[in-house]
Amino acid sequence: MNSVKIALVEDDETFRTSLMVTLQEAEDFQLVRAFGSAEEFLQSPPDCEVLLVDLGLPGMSGQELIARLQATHPKIECIAHTVFEEPTTVLSALRAGAVGYLLKGCTPAELLRSLRTLPDGGAPLTAKIARLLIREVQPTPDPLSQREHEVLQTLSEGYSYKEVAARLVVSTHTVHTHVKHIYEKLQVSGRRQALNKARQQGWL
Secondary structure (H helix, E strand, O other): OOOEEEEEEOOOHHHHHHHHHHHHOOOOEEEEEEEOOHHHHHHOOOOOOEEEEOOOOOOOOHHHHHHHHHHHOOOOEEEEEEOOOOHHHHHHHHHHOOOEEEEOOOOHHHHHHHHOOHHHOOOOEOHHHHHHHHHHHOOOOOOOOHHHHHHHHHHHOOOOHHHHHHHHOOOHHHHHHHHHHHHHHHOOOOHHHHHHHHHHOOOO
């Protein structure tokens, strides 16, 4: 069986050495080179099929390196390997072109098992990241009541609180109470933010 040519970019020397040992001991991977920065990698890109890259690099970030390689070396499959698990960072790396996202802290066996899914078209993802991505694409439940929807819809048409109260046949105080609840549920601080968020989520 042909071994997969893999390179890695990791600025932590101790951790880089540990990764090198893991990959060198795996018969189905051929570690071609290890780098301490994105700039070092770009000076002499090796002949590799897979790049395991840290995101929190000094100088050019891992996301920037991945995006650069998408333009110059599109055949290299980049796997983000990082401690960052915030949704914005995960999505940023995937949009840059990463085909996988693995969190540091997994065992050598878990790392290799994830990487071995690549030849069959797999996307190596730490289970926690896979769950995060599922949550990101699932629709967010609508938190507003029917009456709160009516209030927000009427406000979106440019009416004042007094006019909303008249149209819905309730007191101005009741409208203020509904608006307060809308802001709390949507976690916003003003009418424009509430309307924008409701429209983005498809609730208005």
